[in-house]
Amino acid sequence: MLLACIKRLEAVVEEETEALETRSPMDLDGLNRRKSQGLLELTRLTRDLDPTALETTEGIHLARLRDKLARNQQVVALHLRALEEIDDTLTQAALARDSDGTYTARTSLRS
Numbered sequence: 001m002l003l004a005c006i007k008r009l010e011a012v013v014e015e016e017t018e019a020l021e022t023r024s025p026m027d028l029d030g031l032n033r034r035k036s037q038g039l040l041e042l043t044r045l046t047r048d049l050d051p052t053a054l055e056t057t058e059g060i061h062l063a064r065l066r067d068k069l070a071r072n073q074q075v076v077a078l079h080l081r082a083l084e085e086i087d088d089t090l091t092q093a094a095l096a097r098d099s100d101g102t103y104t105a106r107t108s109l110r111s
Helices: 002-022 028-046 056-098
Strands: none
Touching: 002 028, 002 056
């Protein structure tokens, strides 16, 4: 049961990471829901788990999942930074468009 959960979560994380890296269209809400459900299931399954009692295969898959989650976090953070930059650019453009120049600094002084 634990191994199946880990594999499902790995697949979702890989799908999201690949879609972000390749800029492919994706169902972001669906991916987020599946990832959240998988993380919740994993948390519940491992709550009282003794790490020394893990089978080798489960340990290997957990380590792979950790690596995939770290990569996913990097890719998501990169996309969030890009979205913030786009938002800042659009905000500045909208402000410049709506400004009548009253409060802008003058670049030259007349004598």
